[in-house]
Amino acid sequence: MRYIGVLVLSGLIFSGAARAEAIGEADLLKHIEMLASDAFEGRGPGTTGENKTVNYIATQWAEAGLKPAGEKDSWYKPVTLVERVPESFHVAFSAGAWGRAVRLQQDEIILRGRDSSFRQANLAVVFAGYAEAGAGSPSVTGKLVLLPSRSPEDRDDLPDFRTRKLQLIQDGAIGVISVLEDQDRWARFQRFYQRGSTTLADPENHAALEGLISVDQFRKLIRQSGLDTDRLLEGSAAISVLDLGLSADAAAKTGVRPYVSHNVIGKIPGTNPGAGAILFVGHWDHFGICRVEDPLVPAQDRICNGAVDNASGVALLIETAKRLSAEDHDRDIYVLATTAEEKGLLGARAFASEPPIALENFVAVFNVDTIALSNDGQKIAAIGLGQSGLDRDIETVAAQEGREIDRSGTSDAYLERQDGYVFLERGIPAYMITSAFAGEDRLQAYINGPYHDVSDEVNEDLLLAGAAADANFHVALGRYFSSTRTYPGLATSGGADN
Secondary structure, eight states: OOOEEEEEETTEEEEEEOOOOOOOHHHHHHHHHHHTSGGGTTOOTTSHHHHHHHHHHHHHHHHTTOEEOSGGGSSEEEEEEEEEEEEEEEEEEEETTTTEEEOOOGGGEEEEESSSEEEEEEEEEEEEOSSOOOTTOOOOTTOEEEEESSOOTTOTTSOOHHHHHHHHHHTTOSEEEEEEOOGGGHHHHHHHHHTOEEEESOGGGSOSEEEEEEHHHHHHHHHTTTOOHHHHHHTGGGOSEEEEEEEEEEEEEEEEEEEEEEEEEEEEOOSOGGGOEEEEEEEOOOOOBOSOOOTTOTTOOOBOOOIIIIIHHHHHHHHHHHHHHTSOOSSEEEEEEESOGGGTSHHHHHHHHSOSSOGGGEEEEEEOOSOOBOOOSSEEEEETTTSSTTHHHHHHHHHHTTOEEOOSOGGGGGGGGSTHHHHHTTTOOEEEEEGGGGOHHHHHHHHTTTTTSTTOSSSTTOBOHHHHHHHHHHHHHHHHHHOTTTOOOOOTTOOOOO
16 A cells, blocks of 8 residues: 655655665575576576576566566567677688789688678778768778778767768678777687677668778788778778779678567556656676586586676666555656677667657666675766766765765776667666776776676675665665656656646
8 A cells, every 4th residue: 555755855845655665685685596596597598598587577577566568568578689600701802903812811801791691702892981971982882891990089979880880881881891900809809700799680780791800901901002001090080981992702601590589678657657757777688508518527617697797787677666666656667677788788779779658758767787796885886977967866866865976987988888878879868877886996806707707696796785775776766757846857859748
């Protein structure tokens, strides 16, 4: 049963439901122990571990009184993914009208296709920078494009690599090969590329041929065009497309495996949904059975359990949703557990492409990820601070809850590596607020140790005092932003009068 209480916040007095008991360490631990257990096999998308994971989350939310907000009134929204693994490839470049062969080291180029088989001869080869195409810029239609893997860091007005690559594909490029500008990183990136890549099943956003080339081999290519490689790369901000006078014959065999994973979506209905909605999000996926079986090590641990990353964040989502569902709110509150964050924020991107309501109606998004790293219940990092107009409201809630915002800026390095960034890209205010990222030494110790490894499991290294404080802070965020009295701002679409 609900009854009416009174809350004083930021000088505003309003009626609200009775406050639920605060979230404690034990509340979070029981979910982490379950989600990070070997029975869930590391929560790999498209596996038995996924089935157990999404069912556990949906069951917890149903018991808490949330409503399903997935496809066809279910808890789940299917997300079709495609894994592509290079199997074999060959590419031969030639220069000039006479087709003079350019000999490159094949072990410093790697290619894969959008489809299982690609073969094409006499492809014109061009270089693309990051400048907008102007009158007279060469077309990329039907051509093979060489694109620097980093956009100019000091130019916020230019697209990032991912956006520029999509522009080229949409303009008709048949292939895009990324130029890795740091030769020392080639071996690492080559191994990563050989393991394959998982993407959303959106073939229009993939070139028929994609690949990676080292800067040393790129230098050999560019020499045939009489150009200076360093000047070309350093000047990419001023270059749109440049004809290189090169051609290529290329072939690639690729293992292509489509499969279906799922986002889990719940909803706490508000009394005034016309005023917009807020969203809590965290990824449920991890790396599954991540080590190859070694017959010489019969008891080898092969499961990347992901206790901190991100069973801890899902535990926060579950307990925060339980507290908020017991109260009345003006705005709808959506709770989203995403798939395939570890593969490139794919679940969040799928949600943003097909949201349950118009995306611009979300007034605020709060991502939770990797929270069980701190026993400090006071200092918090607010990743996303300075990126939208809600900073003062975040500061208001922090002051009300007795939390100190870390102003060092060190956590900003993670802005683009978490699900909240997908919403920021689309102009929706989004934050990742956690005590775990407010201590750089502790965070780096985790990243250099258990992160993405079999050792990220439930043990004595799990620090939950800060996580519990963070969970209660997210309850406070939910109360503040779901109320049109404490946060009267409209959704970015304009919404309805409050």
